[in-house]
Amino acid sequence: MASERIILGIDPGTNIMGFGLILDKGKKIELIALDVIKLDHLDSHPLKLKSIFEKVLGLIDQYHPDEVALEAPFFGKNVQSMLKLGRAQGVAMAAALYRDLPIFEYSPRKVKQSITGHGNASKEQVSAMINRLVVIAEQPKYFDATDAVAVACCHYFQRTAEGPATSYTGWGAFVSNNPGRVK
Numbered sequence: 001m002a003s004e005r006i007i008l009g010i011d012p013g014t015n016i017m018g019f020g021l022i023l024d025k026g027k028k029i030e031l032i033a034l035d036v037i038k039l040d041h042l043d044s045h046p047l048k049l050k051s052i053f054e055k056v057l058g059l060i061d062q063y064h065p066d067e068v069a070l071e072a073p074f075f076g077k078n079v080q081s082m083l084k085l086g087r088a089q090g091v092a093m094a095a096a097l098y099r100d101l102p103i104f105e106y107s108p109r110k111v112k113q114s115i116t117g118h119g120n121a122s123k124e125q126v127s128a129m130i131n132r133l134v135v136i137a138e139q140p141k142y143f144d145a146t147d148a149v150a151v152a153c154c155h156y157f158q159r160t161a162e163g164p165a166t167s168y169t170g171w172g173a174f175v176s177n178n179p180g181r182v183k
Contacts, residue, residue: 009152018144
């Protein structure tokens with residue numbers, strides 16, 4: 001593992017997508033950036049997906065992350081919402097894979113567990129713990145931004161504690177490891 005690496009964390013969404021970038025310095029992490037990409041002004045789902053792809057590529061080209069960590073869609077009661085969220089995550093994954101970056105997925109429960117110590121933490125609790133882990137100069141308006149930093153931090157903790165999580169280094173690897181998700 002390199003002595004320093006940049007991790008891009010993404011909290012996928014079709015109205016608001018959070019992103020956070022941290023610098024892993026071994027035993028220390030520093031916040032590089034966090035924000036949200038607002039998509040609610042776009043009236044069609046395909047346009048939102050196109051914008052997600054372009055914005056994630058822009059983040060990758062601007063910050064040059066070494067790895068991308070994404071929050072996996074959770075299983076909810078609303079199938080349409082889950083489908084849209086899964087598409088948003090897939091498009092973000094595609095952008096990372098397009099730039100040949102390894103991607104890692106973490107369940108919302110795993111992210112909350114690694115940040116707060118329990119998997120049922122609220123967004124407020126996650127945000128409070130992120131504020132203890134990294135210096136945030138100005139508090140973001142949306143929890144999606146701190147959630148994205150939490151995903152990046154979760155990846156940092158997983159890599160330092162247990163070694164690599166599930167990684168896909170290209171479309172072939174993703175398809176072979178997920179035959180039921182791609183038709």
